[in-house]
Structure formats: C-alpha cells, structure tokens
Amino acid sequence: MNSFSGARLRTPEEIALNAGADFARLLPPQPGQVFAGRAVRMRQLAAGHAMRDYLLLMAVICEAQHEQLATYPAVALPSREQAGAAATAGQPLLHTASWPRDPVWREEWRALLGRVLNKLPEDSPARPSVxxxxxxxxDALERQADRLLAGIGLGVDLAAAPLIAAGxxxxxxxxxxxTAAAQPGAFGMTDDATRCPCCGSLPTASITRIGGEQEGYRYLHCALCSAQWHMVRVKCTHCQGTGGIQYQALQALADAAASGEREAVQxxxxxxxxxxxxxxxxxxxxHVExxxxxxxxxxxxxxxxDAGFTRHGINFLLLFGDEDAADAAPPDPDRGPR
Known part of the structure; x- marks a missing residue:
C-alpha cells in the first residue's frame, strides 16, 4: 500500500479557487452517457477479473438502464418555488427522504427487469432471481426501496438489492x-457537502477530472443519481478535515502489473x-468510472x-452484511459476490 503524509500544502485546485476560478461546482448526470459508459467500463474491467461473472452481470444491468432511461416517461418535477425553498433551507431539492416516489418507478423497474432478462443467456444462473x-x-418492493434509500441494512434482501437499486x-x-434541463440552476450546494446536493445520497467514490474548466478538480460521484459535486482534494469526504489524509493503493498484483489500471484507484x-x-x-x-x-x-x-477505516459512501451494485449499509465492512472478493 502507498501512503502520503507530511505538511499540509494547498493544492493547485485550492489556489485556483482562492483566485476566483470559475468552473462548474455541480455536474448533473448525462442521460445518454452515464449508464452506457458504466456498462462499457464494467466489461473492460471484467476481463481476467476474479469477479468476472458479477461484473458482466452488472454490465448487462447498466445496458438495460441505458435503454430504459431513453424511454422513461415524464414525471412530476419540482416547481421553482420548491427549488427556492430547498436552496433557502440548504437542503437537496430531490431528497430521497422527502421527495415522493412517483408510482411509475415500479412500472419502469419491472420493464427494466424485462430488458435484463432479454439480455441474459437462457442458462444464466441469474435468470430465476430476476x-x-x-x-x-x-408493498414489498417499496419496503425494500425505503430501506435501501435510508441506508438500513437490516431487512434488506441482499441478493435483490442491486436490481431494486438499479430501478x-x-x-x-x-x-x-x-429537472436540470427544465430549470438550469435549480440545484445549488447544500449545507452537507458530504452528500449529494441533488438527492441527499452518499457518494460511491470521488473522481479527479481532466479537460476544459474541470481540469484537475475533484468531484464526488452520487451513488444514486450519478450527479457529481465539487470538493477540493486532500480533504476528508466524511469529516471534511484536512489533517491526517493519506492515500492507499494496491501494489504488485499480478492482474494489474501489465495494465497499471490499479494505479488509477486509491x-x-x-x-x-x-x-x-x-x-x-x-x-x-x-476510462475510469x-x-x-x-x-x-x-x-x-x-x-x-483491516487497517481500521470505515467507508464513507456506498455502492448500490453490491451491498453486504447486516449492519448499516453505509458502514458495513466489505466482503472478501475471493469468496465472490453474495
């Protein structure tokens, strides 16, 4: 594992911010790219991976999400008054705890599962579950959805969770x-910078971007809606402190030696x-996603x-344990997905 420590110096990102650099603090999800790009990356990473079958199954789900999103029906969107009230309160406009789920999500979810079935081979072991x-x-579906969105692991069907979360x-x-297309500027930064300013969910990971005005900036990636919001680098995404930050990375793995891809993830x-x-x-x-x-x-x-750190964040495509979903320890990848 690699680590970084030493004196706390301002990053070029922070220097640019202090100089008044103008860039997008929030990047809404791009409907034509988010799930398609994720599916391509899943297939790329699956090659030679110990979790190959699971990654390929998730690629199928992401491909189905991409297709279903293109035909998603219109649903009620927030008004300008609601957007203004959320901004004044410093709360996410479409918070999962307060924004009502349109019943259409259940119909679209079942249609999504139909697409998944159409893509799976007849002998796929995943077919019976789907x-x-x-x-x-x-009512059972809504109970599972409530638990997933609230980060409650107790009572969640772990085998079904990735598919329900996909919907x-x-x-x-x-x-x-x-909403972003209908009301540019409807979403603003909220009081809790550690959660998505659009839906209030935890991030899955953060990403340092390249190209254009976003060059070198770090964004947190929402586990639910895939929006990305800015947070300066070398800053804890949980407590927002800047002391004691270290970076750990995998080294000398046989499956990474040739490609060097693991260096892109810390x-x-x-x-x-x-x-x-x-x-x-x-x-x-x-190509990281x-x-x-x-x-x-x-x-x-x-x-x-194993070193004593607890994860801040969640990946809805693989949940585990009976603890709070956001705080559970990760499973052993050698045992495969559960």
Whole structure:
C-alpha cells in the first residue's frame, strides 16, 4: 500500500479557487452517457477479473438502464418555488427522504427487469432471481426501496438489492437530469457537502477530472443519481478535515502489473475520523468510472478496512452484511459476490 503524509500544502485546485476560478461546482448526470459508459467500463474491467461473472452481470444491468432511461416517461418535477425553498433551507431539492416516489418507478423497474432478462443467456444462473423479482408485490418492493434509500441494512434482501437499486438509480437519474434541463440552476450546494446536493445520497467514490474548466478538480460521484459535486482534494469526504489524509493503493498484483489500471484507484483515508472513500483519477486512466472501478477494487476495501477505516459512501451494485449499509465492512472478493 502507498501512503502520503507530511505538511499540509494547498493544492493547485485550492489556489485556483482562492483566485476566483470559475468552473462548474455541480455536474448533473448525462442521460445518454452515464449508464452506457458504466456498462462499457464494467466489461473492460471484467476481463481476467476474479469477479468476472458479477461484473458482466452488472454490465448487462447498466445496458438495460441505458435503454430504459431513453424511454422513461415524464414525471412530476419540482416547481421553482420548491427549488427556492430547498436552496433557502440548504437542503437537496430531490431528497430521497422527502421527495415522493412517483408510482411509475415500479412500472419502469419491472420493464427494466424485462430488458435484463432479454439480455441474459437462457442458462444464466441469474435468470430465476430476476424472474422472481418481477412478481414482487408493490408493498414489498417499496419496503425494500425505503430501506435501501435510508441506508438500513437490516431487512434488506441482499441478493435483490442491486436490481431494486438499479430501478431507483434509473428513477432519480431521470428526475435530476430532467429537472436540470427544465430549470438550469435549480440545484445549488447544500449545507452537507458530504452528500449529494441533488438527492441527499452518499457518494460511491470521488473522481479527479481532466479537460476544459474541470481540469484537475475533484468531484464526488452520487451513488444514486450519478450527479457529481465539487470538493477540493486532500480533504476528508466524511469529516471534511484536512489533517491526517493519506492515500492507499494496491501494489504488485499480478492482474494489474501489465495494465497499471490499479494505479488509477486509491483509497483516501482520514486518520482523524477513521473513514475513507476511494478516489479515481482520469489523469492516470481516461476510462475510469467511479461505480465500476469501485466495484472492481474490493481488495482495496479489504485492506483499508483491516487497517481500521470505515467507508464513507456506498455502492448500490453490491451491498453486504447486516449492519448499516453505509458502514458495513466489505466482503472478501475471493469468496465472490453474495
């Protein structure tokens, strides 16, 4: 593992901010790219990976999400008055705890599962689970959705969670992108910089971007709606402190020696609050995607977890344990997905 420590120096990003640099603090999800790009990255990472079958299954789900999002029906969007009230209160406009889920999400979710089934081979071991979920009663589905969105692990069907979460991701990605298109500037930064300013969810990872006005800036990537919001580098994504920040990375792994892809993913740990979140670097691998790369580096979670750090964030495509979903220790990737 690699680590960074020493005197706290201002990053070029912070210097630019203090100089009044103008750049986008919030990047809404791009409907035509988010799930398609994630699916491509899943397939790329699956090659030779210990979790190959699971990554390929998630790629199928992401491909189905991309197709379903293109035909998602119109749903009620927030008014300008609601946007103003949320901004005044410093709260996410489409907070999962307060914004009502349109019942259409259940119909779209079942249609999503139909697309997944159409893409799966007839002999796929995942088919029976997907087929069984399609007839899950509405009240049971809503209970599972409530637990997932609240970060409650107790009572969550872990096998069904990625598929149910896929429907919730689809719904909130549509909500956020449609609102951003209809009301430019509807979303502002909120009082809690550690959670998504659009829907209030935790991030999956952060990403340092390249190109244009975003060059060198770090953004947190929402686990639910895929919006990205700015947070300066070398700053804890949990306690927002700047002391005791270190970076841990995998080294000397046989499956990484040739490609060097693992260098693009690090765990940013905080010695003050003992939390961590992964950070992916486009400058080291142009094709990194926060959700896919997080999923493909569970070994890194194991290492930092064993060192006593708790994850700040969540990946809805793989949940585990009976604890709070946001705080559970990662599973052993050698055992495969549960």
């Amino acid at each position: 087929e069984a979920l399609r007839v899950l009663p509405d 919730l991701q689809l719904h909130w990605t549509h909500l956020v992108s449609a 765990a940013e740990t905080c010695d003050v609050c003992s939390h961590y979140l992964k950070i992916v670097h486009m400058g080291k691998d142009l 926060p959700v896919a790369d997080d999923l493909a580096t569970l070994t890194l979670d194991l290492l930092v977890s």
